Amino acid sequence: MAVALILLLIAIGSVLFHLFSPWWWTPIATNWGYIDDTINITFWITGFVFTAVILFMAYCVFRFHHKEGRQAAYNPENKKLEWWLSVGTGVGVAAMLAPGLVVWHQFVTVPADATEVEIMGQQWQWSFRLPGKDGRLGTSDVRNISPENPMGLNRDDPHGQDDVVIENGDLHLPIGKPVKVLLRSVDVLHDFYVPEFRAKMDMVPGMVTYFWIRPIRTGTFDVLCAELCGAAHYQMRAKVIVEAESDYHAWLEQQKTFAGLSGRNAVVRAKYNSGDD
Amino acid sequence: MVDVPYDRIADIPPAEVPDVELYHPRSWWTRYVFSQDAKVIAIQYSLTASAIGLVALVLSWLMRLQLGFPGTFSFIDANQYLQFITMHGMIMVIYLLTALFLGGFGNYLIPLMVGARDMVFPYVNMLSYWVYLLAVLVLASAFFVPGGPTGAGWTLYPPQAILSGTPGQDWGIVLMLSSLILFIIGFTMGGLNYVVTVLQARTRGMTLMRLPLTVWGIFTATVMALLAFPALFVGSVMLLLDRLLGTSFFMPTLVEMGQLSKYGGGSPLLFQHLFWFFGHPEVYIVALPAFGIVSDLISTHARKNIFGYRMMVWAIVAIGALSFVVWAHHMYVSGMYPYFGFFFATTTLIIAIPTAIKVYNWVLTLWHGDIHLTVPMLFALGFIITFVNGGLTGLFLGNVVVDVPLSDTMFVVAHFHMVMGVAPIMVVLGAIYHWYPKVTGRMLNDVLGKFHFWVTFLGAYLIFFPMHYLGLLGVPRRYFELGDAAFIPPSAHSLNAFITVVALTVGFAQMVFLFNLVWSLFEGEPSGGNPWRATTLEWQTPETPPGHGNWGKQLPIVYRWAYDYSVPGAAQDFIPQNQPPPTGAVQGVAP
Numbered sequence: 001m002a003v004a005l006i007l008l009l010i011a012i013g014s015v016l017f018h019l020f021s022p023w024w025w026t027p028i029a030t031n032w033g034y035i036d037d038t039i040n041i042t043f044w045i046t047g048f049v050f051t052a053v054i055l056f057m058a059y060c061v062f063r064f065h066h067k068e069g070r071q072a073a074y075n076p077e078n079k080k081l082e083w084w085l086s087v088g089t090g091v092g093v094a095a096m097l098a099p100g101l102v103v104w105h106q107f108v109t110v111p112a113d114a115t116e117v118e119i120m121g122q123q124w125q126w127s128f129r130l131p132g133k134d135g136r137l138g139t140s141d142v143r144n145i146s147p148e149n150p151m152g153l154n155r156d157d158p159h160g161q162d163d164v165v166i167e168n169g170d171l172h173l174p175i176g177k178p179v180k181v182l183l184r185s186v187d188v189l190h191d192f193y194v195p196e197f198r199a200k201m202d203m204v205p206g207m208v209t210y211f212w213i214r215p216i217r218t219g220t221f222d223v224l225c226a227e228l229c230g231a232a233h234y235q236m237r238a239k240v241i242v243e244a245e246s247d248y249h250a251w252l253e254q255q256k257t258f259a260g261l262s263g264r265n266a267v268v269r270a271k272y273n274s275g276d277d
Numbered sequence: 278m279v280d281v282p283y284d285r286i287a288d289i290p291p292a293e294v295p296d297v298e299l300y301h302p303r304s305w306w307t308r309y310v311f312s313q314d315a316k317v318i319a320i321q322y323s324l325t326a327s328a329i330g331l332v333a334l335v336l337s338w339l340m341r342l343q344l345g346f347p348g349t350f351s352f353i354d355a356n357q358y359l360q361f362i363t364m365h366g367m368i369m370v371i372y373l374l375t376a377l378f379l380g381g382f383g384n385y386l387i388p389l390m391v392g393a394r395d396m397v398f399p400y401v402n403m404l405s406y407w408v409y410l411l412a413v414l415v416l417a418s419a420f421f422v423p424g425g426p427t428g429a430g431w432t433l434y435p436p437q438a439i440l441s442g443t444p445g446q447d448w449g450i451v452l453m454l455s456s457l458i459l460f461i462i463g464f465t466m467g468g469l470n471y472v473v474t475v476l477q478a479r480t481r482g483m484t485l486m487r488l489p490l491t492v493w494g495i496f497t498a499t500v501m502a503l504l505a506f507p508a509l510f511v512g513s514v515m516l517l518l519d520r521l522l523g524t525s526f527f528m529p530t531l532v533e534m535g536q537l538s539k540y541g542g543g544s545p546l547l548f549q550h551l552f553w554f555f556g557h558p559e560v561y562i563v564a565l566p567a568f569g570i571v572s573d574l575i576s577t578h579a580r581k582n583i584f585g586y587r588m589m590v591w592a593i594v595a596i597g598a599l600s601f602v603v604w605a606h607h608m609y610v611s612g613m614y615p616y617f618g619f620f621f622a623t624t625t626l627i628i629a630i631p632t633a634i635k636v637y638n639w640v641l642t643l644w645h646g647d648i649h650l651t652v653p654m655l656f657a658l659g660f661i662i663t664f665v666n667g668g669l670t671g672l673f674l675g676n677v678v679v680d681v682p683l684s685d686t687m688f689v690v691a692h693f694h695m696v697m698g699v700a701p702i703m704v705v706l707g708a709i710y711h712w713y714p715k716v717t718g719r720m721l722n723d724v725l726g727k728f729h730f731w732v733t734f735l736g737a738y739l740i741f742f743p744m745h746y747l748g749l750l751g752v753p754r755r756y757f758e759l760g761d762a763a764f765i766p767p768s769a770h771s772l773n774a775f776i777t778v779v780a781l782t783v784g785f786a787q788m789v790f791l792f793n794l795v796w797s798l799f800e801g802e803p804s805g806g807n808p809w810r811a812t813t814l815e816w817q818t819p820e821t822p823p824g825h826g827n828w829g830k831q832l833p834i835v836y837r838w839a840y841d842y843s844v845p846g847a848a849q850d851f852i853p854q855n856q857p858p859p860t861g862a863v864q865g866v867a868p
Contacts, residue, residue, distance in 0.1 A: 010738065014666075021746050022766070022768050023746035023747060023749065024746070024749060024750065025749050026751055032682075034678075035678055035679065035681065038679050042676065045672075046669035046672055050665055050669055053636060053640060054665070057661060060643035060646070061643070061650070064579075064643065064645060064647065064648050065648045065649075066580075066648055070647045071647060071850065072647040072850070073645035073646075074844055074845055075582075075645075076585075077584070077585050077586070077587065078584075078585070082585050085633070085634065085637045089633040093672075096626065096676055097622065097626045100622060100676035100678050100679060101622060101677070101678075103678040104619065104677045105619075108615040108616065108618070122532065142530045142531060142532060142537070143537060145537070186532045187436065187440065187442070187532050188440060188442065188443075188531075189434055189436075189437060189545065191610065193753065196764070198682040199682075200684070200685075201610050204546065204611070205436060205530075205545065206529025206530065206531070207529075207546075222763055224762065226685040226686075226753050227434075228359070228430045229437060230440070231359065231428075232442075233359075233757075234355065234757045234760060235760065
């Protein structure tokens, strides 16, 4: 029976493809291994159901395909069977949902010792901001944005003066420290997406969204935008570098603070205005 | 199973309303063009939907060419790529699938299957089609205006959709929103018709629990559409106002190309809620008619009653109701209040239970059947496989935390194409092979049909099954080019090229199908009135194709449910719904 055989091959082929295909998730770089575990549980349960249904169909087609003189059975319902199948499905669903919700609870609960990092999206580039020595990010507003103040920081906010502002650069993060990533956009939706981090969240103009991670391995990772943001969406790239704490601090020392940047800009502007540049 | 004695008097209430005089066409124009006959309107809907669907098919080839062989085709740039994906998505979901299932199959099958002469409001039904045609023309006109159609993605998310960084910001988005508004107006006229016809115009003896599942599927989907489309309607109107009059329903204070814009105070998330409050039920608006039709295909071609009819009806209704409380599972990473995730993940996964029941009952219908592997049956089998596959990957995306890494990747693209692209289209194609003899009086060619099935089904599976794994790897969707990214190996590019080649092959097979449709119209074998030996009323019409008024002088009277196949002791392996029981006999089940 060719049709039954093809159905059988689809079931077997899909399982083999799953086991041997070279395309699998990237090696994880954060604490969100729990997410991978939940995906694995889901693969096991759904894979079992998929294979069972297709094999059963293949069997039916093989065993009950039309032959001269065959008559179909007449059985409109089977309450008991339907009941057991529903309960079994319910158990399978619960087995996927329960771990999923537990991990989601961890995902939305930011540890108290997490340091904050701000990532700002705009068409089509990323900017980053780290709190300075005071450990606090200053306030910001889209209306403050100007060539000298691309992230729109509030000039009068003392907490913002020592903030480290990185434009057109890469973001560095220390390994092992929980980070609360605050996300902001100045124009359209964006989404800060590093496949190795697993976590991601849209950036919405007018809102501050967040996720948190704890990097667990060093390396350089590609940043992509995962929410369609216009013509150059596919070119909106940056890099994140996770490194040892000492390397991170060495990098941090070289970065400019907001006060430094705006001071320099003020000097440049003054020079320009006086015409002696 | 319980045999119940038949009591004709108790089962068939006397007619409460006399047969109403029909509107009769007086000229060629009112018979074939401005027709009020649901069957003609159905064909008009189907042809228009198929025509715009072919445009969507060509767009999919263009985007696949770009994805499979980036940099090779200089006539596709990044802007056009976004325009292609946007138009492809919107056409397929709304203008093809919704219009074909409800406007096409709904119009043709509802009056015939419930034993009515026509829809209850024929004039409004005619208007519905013409407004739909206008919506399609407005949509298609976007290809010819300066800037071209919108490239905002089929979700049309603001602020992006109406700002200058997105292609089609001038005219395209305005035409798109206008077309959607027109579509919804047209659909509402048709939809009210389908609902009222099912509720009010059933023939004597056709109780709700004797309706074929096709009618249950289309009916429930229509009720849902009438409740869901208004959300898209207001969303479209508000977005249009933001774009044209400078209101700020969805627009916060923002910077547009380096300049502070005039907008302020609106919420981009509000649009997403409105869109998905429509958008998720929309998935089931497409799926429920497919569920219903495929149930009838399986039952007829396996010569066996559908297993668990009552459970199937309640599952359709339960899925329809639940689908209104799951919409925000499309927004897990949108930045909405994160605790909503608990609620929406739970409701979403609960939907899996009635859906699974439907799958079980389809395969249990095959069990101990007399399975005729006709082309409609093959498509039904193809539907079950692709639907099970796509439904199960939905359990990944519905489970909030699993969605976080997978959202906005090719996994999502593969999932929704499998579950609401390939699976419903399997049903559409199977249904065309099934009902073409009733519509034309001729059979479609079987050899071409089997070729069409195997290339389409295996090809579609080869396209979308591996695509999930690209998403698992992390390949994002809506990317013109993947460019340099360390995590994407060269093998992923090879897979993309493979998918493109298969997609073009599947596209070619559809041309064979179109040829079959036209060729069989003239050369196909005459089918007779009931070639599949089916029980439902549309196969019992006095004429094939059914004439104006469907039933000749006398409306049919229904004595049994739609699934009396292979009844023990019966002379044939099917008993039509309108066949009266022999006087005094004990037979059949009256559920």
